[in-house]
Amino acid sequence: PNTPTSCHRSLPTVPPAPPLVYVSDVTASTLTVRWRSTSTGGAPILGYYLHKKREFGEWQRVEVPEDADSYTLTGLQCGTRYQVYVTAFNHVGASQPSDAIPTKTLGREPIVPAQSSLLRVNVTSISLNLAAWLDGGCPITSMVVEYKERDMSSWTLVSNHVRWDNTSEFLVLDLKPAHHYTLRVTAHNSAGSSVATYPFTTLTHLGATLSPELMVHDRAGAVPWYLDSHVLVAVVVACILVLLAVCVAVAYTCRRTNTHTQTYKAEVNHVHNDLTPDSGLTSETLLGGRSLEILEAYTPSTLPLGSYDEISPYATFRMPGETKTPPPPPLPSRGELPGTLKPSLPQPDVSLAESTYSRVKRKCSASQDGGETPYQEPHCVLHPC
Numbered sequence: 428p429n430t431p432t433s434c435h436r437s438l439p440t441v442p443p444a445p446p447l448v449y450v451s452d453v454t455a456s457t458l459t460v461r462w463r464s465t466s467t468g469g470a471p472i473l474g475y476y477l478h479k480k481r482e483f484g485e486w487q488r489v490e491v492p493e494d495a496d497s498y499t500l501t502g503l504q505c506g507t508r509y510q511v512y513v514t515a516f517n518h519v520g521a522s523q524p525s526d527a528i529p530t531k532t533l534g535r536e537p538i539v540p541a542q543s544s545l546l547r548v549n550v551t552s553i554s555l556n557l558a559a560w561l562d563g564g565c566p567i568t569s570m571v572v573e574y575k576e577r578d579m580s581s582w583t584l585v586s587n588h589v590r591w592d593n594t595s596e597f598l599v600l601d602l603k604p605a606h607h608y609t610l611r612v613t614a615h616n617s618a619g620s621s622v623a624t625y626p627f628t629t630l631t632h633l634g635a636t637l638s639p640e641l642m643v644h645d646r647a648g649a650v651p652w653y654l655d656s657h658v659l660v661a662v663v664v665a666c667i668l669v670l671l672a673v674c675v676a677v678a679y680t681c682r683r684t685n686t687h688t689q690t691y692k693a694e695v696n697h698v699h700n701d702l703t704p705d706s707g708l709t710s711e712t713l714l715g716g717r718s719l720e721i722l723e724a725y726t727p728s729t730l731p732l733g734s735y736d737e738i739s740p741y742a743t744f745r746m747p748g749e750t751k752t753p754p755p756p757p758l759p760s761r762g763e764l765p766g767t768l769k770p771s772l773p774q775p776d777v778s779l780a781e782s783t784y785s786r787v788k789r790k791c792s793a794s795q796d797g798g799e800t801p802y803q804e805p806h807c808v809l810h811p812c
Contacts, residue, residue: 440469443515443522451497455505455533455564461497462513462525470517478524482508505565506534506618534564536619542627545612550604550630555597555612557589565616567591574599577607577626605631 444466452459460477475491477498491498503509512527540559547554560567570589573582585599591614602608610625628637 440517440519442520443468443472443517445523445525446475446513446515448511448513448525448528450511450528450530452499453530453533456501456503458500458503458509458511458530458532459497460500460511460513460528463496464515468517468519468522470519472515472517474516476514476516476521477511478513479509479511482510503532504617505532506536506563506616507532534616534618536563536565537561537567537614537616537621538563539621539623542625546610546625546627548627548629550632550634551602552598552600553602553610553627553629555599557591557595557597558593560591560612560614562591562616563618565618567614567616569615571613571615572597572599573611574602574608575611577609582611602629604629605637 443464446462446464448460448462450458451461458479462475464472472493474493475495477489477491477500478486479489479500480486481504489498489500500509500511508529508531510527510529512525514524515522538561540561544559545556547556555572557570560570568591569587570591571587572585572589574585575582586597589597599610605628607626607628610627611622612625613620613622631637
């Protein structure tokens with residue numbers, strides 16, 4: 428008879444699945460990492476690998492027993508960033524790595540103290556109270572102390588490995604009395620570095636505090652104030668503005684003088700044009716033989732004050748030998764300016780010799796040479812506008 432045959436099919440085994448990882452507890456030097464398995468891959472898990480790496484460091488691996496679900500990393504640096512991940516393994520192999528978890532131990536860089544709690548200034552030295560520096564949770568490993576005179580560029584190194592503790596003081600010696608300085612202190616710990624600068628002024632020889640305005644200026648290599656870029660720019664701008672103001676003033680004066688000269692010459696030319704043979708008046712008649720060219724020799728800028736009588740623009744004149752007073756000139760129309768010089772129109776019942784001209788200025792002649800009859804000053808009758 429046929430005998431039944433039994434068949435057994437074995438399930439294939441694979442490496443475990445990546446575990447789920449998180450960080451539970453953190454101190455200044457420890458990290459506690461926990462994880463949970465999701466799949467064994469068909470075979471028992473034989474253990475775990477915990478990987479850690481410090482920032483800018485290399486990966487390190489720690490093997491953990493198969494029955495553990497957490498591990499505490501010790502001996503870590505204070506205030507330092509780390510990354511961790513976990514892999515599980517069985518007899519087939521190791522799982523894929525879990526997600527990398529970034530974390531950081533507790534602590535920070537040193538805390539900068541106030542100047543009043545750190546510095547004590549003397550005549551030729553200063554004392555640093557190192558206990559005023561706080562470590563930020565991570566011990567201060569070293570300190571660097573430097574100083575320089577104010578407005579100088581180079582620093583003088585006092586020490587680059589000052590030991591920090593809570594009781595000692597550090598002295599900076601060989602300073603000049605009554606001088607301004609700047610102190611720079613750099614403190615290091617595992618979490619980082621802190622830099623602080625402190626301006627200070629040493630005491631005078633008598634132990635007094637120096638006022639800023641009484642400071643002894645010993646600034647070798649410093650730039651003089653008159654070579655400062657801000658001062659130079661201000662001076663150049665001021666010079667340019669003054670030069671522009673002078674040019675504008677000169678241009679305005681020249682333009683005004685030319686305008687007055689042209690106006691005056693136009694008036695004289697107008698008088699010449701009015702002195703025609705038909706009018707019966709000539710320059711010799713009005714000026715006793717002297718030509719009206721003397722008027723052209725004077726301009727508003729060269730006419731001497733007091734040489735000629737000031738005559739109203741609307742004054743009228745009567746020629747010698749006439750007794751009849753001419754009528755006043757007509758009032759100017761609305762479009763005419765009060766200062767416009769214009770000869771009066773001849774009246775119907777007055778001879779042409781009585782025509783009025785408002786543009787002529789005459790200088791009264793005292794006498795004629797050679798004993799001739801002196802020139803008679805015409806009688807002037809002023810009629811207001």
